Amino acid sequence: MATVKLWSDAEADADARVSAVFADIRATRGSDVVNNFWRGLANDPALLERTWSALKTVMGPGTLDPLTKELVYIAVSIANGCPYCIHSHTAAARAKGLTEGQHGEFLAVVGMANQTNALVNGMQIPIDAAFRVEEGP
């Protein structure tokens, strides 16, 4: 189904750079699973390293809580139409505590945003002066 080879553990073990990233994924997540996304990226070890390093940093501890970050990730993935990403990050959000009630409420916000995006674009609404706040206080 994929347009690239998905690396097996045996293939990854035979490549120092790939096996190092796979080991870090397992250690960071406390799980033996390395999901297919990383097995596809293994075809380009430099891209694999950069992507994992950036993802680990961006989704790691910061000023936004981890569940909020997952919801933002899913929202983008829905708008872009990426089924794999929607499945993987919905599973991640549930692992981080997303309840059914919150999921429904989240979907309602995503649906609302897509609806009003279309209405705004369709009417080509000019930006209100009040929203031009970037000049700051």
Add this chain to the structure above:
Amino acid sequence: MATVKLWSDAEADADARVSAVFADIRATRGSDVVNNFWRGLANDPALLERTWSALKTVMGPGTLDPLTKELVYIAVSIANGCPYCIHSHTAAARAKGLTEGQHGEFLAVVGMANQTNALVNGMQIPIDAAFRVEEGP
């Protein structure tokens, strides 16, 4: 600039349905500003009523905090390329407490999601069995 007329307050005052919605927007937000989006929707009072009613419900109190909802809204608007929506909801997020640090972190998540969406789609990665959790416990 718009493809529809943006209703002035005087025009809104002359239409019972439109003026009722504008009054509720002002009362709900505790502000005299009715932004251009609603002034464009006023051309179709039924659409104005439905959209405001749904938005008020969806963005109102629930199990997700208000700032998280705004971030999800902006994330969708960025992916869809709606400048007005990005401006208006970034302003709303700041009014609800979004700090510069959180904004940078949010943008990093949105950027990361768009990047990995493209990598996943480009490789056409098949969904891992582990993510097929919908059958539930």
Add this chain to the structure above:
Amino acid sequence: MATVKLWSDAEADADARVSAVFADIRATRGSDVVNNFWRGLANDPALLERTWSALKTVMGPGTLDPLTKELVYIAVSIANGCPYCIHSHTAAARAKGLTEGQHGEFLAVVGMANQTNALVNGMQIPIDAAFRVEEGP
């Protein structure tokens, strides 16, 4: 396959709000089929109610004929890449009289619009004064 549970009829029957919406869907369409979209939305009865109510109103009788509305719906679904939506609304359009000839012509318009959208965006064409008609008569 879904990220949420799809409610069976038995499960729907046990929830007053969900069963009321399912009954109205069946009555409105004159068919016993409740398609999967509604069975997924049932996880959030308030979202189910709002979405069905809005859809029934928007797609119901008005100043645009029902087939035109379905074609607009499919056009959006193609641009957004929603396979389920394309399948369900193409089936609905056929049920409302869409012929093979009209379907081919519709696809040609959708393809043409996507092509010229890209050409316009690629060249960043400025909007002609003649199209700025919003100031009205």
Add this chain to the structure above:
Amino acid sequence: MATVKLWSDAEADADARVSAVFADIRATRGSDVVNNFWRGLANDPALLERTWSALKTVMGPGTLDPLTKELVYIAVSIANGCPYCIHSHTAAARAKGLTEGQHGEFLAVVGMANQTNALVNGMQIPIDAAFRVEEGP
């Protein structure tokens, strides 16, 4: 603002292929206006000829009425976020008889489609057997 030169009438007159297309645009539309899109495409006369020829055929007489075709065109342009295309085809739709009431109803359908596209994608709803009608009678 554009990334390409917009050809003036004088420049077009000096190129046999470009001036022939501009003349046909004017004759077909019964108007002296050649809008900016064609003035940008003039940089590649072959692309200009192919695009105009295809557009004239696709948007010309057929089994779908001209206004329906314009609405489908705008719907795609909204979903793709092409401001120029939204402006030009909304103006064209009005010239073909679109009323304010129809415009509001059209926007409501576009908004609804975008909302349900997002809800369907977010839930990853599997396609009902009933929609798999392509095998036909």
Add this chain to the structure above:
Amino acid sequence: MATVKLWSDAEADADARVSAVFADIRATRGSDVVNNFWRGLANDPALLERTWSALKTVMGPGTLDPLTKELVYIAVSIANGCPYCIHSHTAAARAKGLTEGQHGEFLAVVGMANQTNALVNGMQIPIDAAFRVEEGP
């Protein structure tokens, strides 16, 4: 799975316009395979003819090399989320010499572009005067 019938060779043979296009596809590509896209378009012979004619011209010899054209095609298909198009044009690119190393590098560019598109849209960056080069020398 499709929303239209996919024409068999026998059905194509019975239609003069469709069989002429299928024959030209086979001759141009030096292969007996006519892929499903053309079998779907066959339902509208005029659309089939126009699309094949335009594709043959656009993807044929010119000032850009054939592999570059395929990469541009895949990039658009990834951004639009078209699995069929990604599969078919990745196969075509490989047939035209795309190596694994180039594929990884290409995916990295596509991922980077999607990421920075989102960052730019999220920050609503104004266009630098230096990029407004269209006035030309």
Add this chain to the structure above:
Amino acid sequence: MATVKLWSDAEADADARVSAVFADIRATRGSDVVNNFWRGLANDPALLERTWSALKTVMGPGTLDPLTKELVYIAVSIANGCPYCIHSHTAAARAKGLTEGQHGEFLAVVGMANQTNALVNGMQIPIDAAFRVEEGP
């Protein structure tokens, strides 16, 4: 116009991390210009550093030529509707030798891809077995 502050040179000079990135941008490009994108990212020095580092690597020397990379970048930006990105990378492509003839040919490919993406999605064409090459030799 932006949703964030665009850092002046004076502001950048006062921050060690930002000034180091700005200096590297200038040295790498052999130009004193630091375009607005980086001035917006400066609000989050870590995001600025990561993005510049990744972009420098991805767009730097490799197995694809620099102009091909720029064309892929523009193609994605057109499909995503990012005016800033289209302007900046079209300027970059011209600086790397893109001719008017190549630009027209490139736009034709992008337009064709968007058109066939829509036709494929509209017909929901199933992937040919011949394109499922990922198992490889």
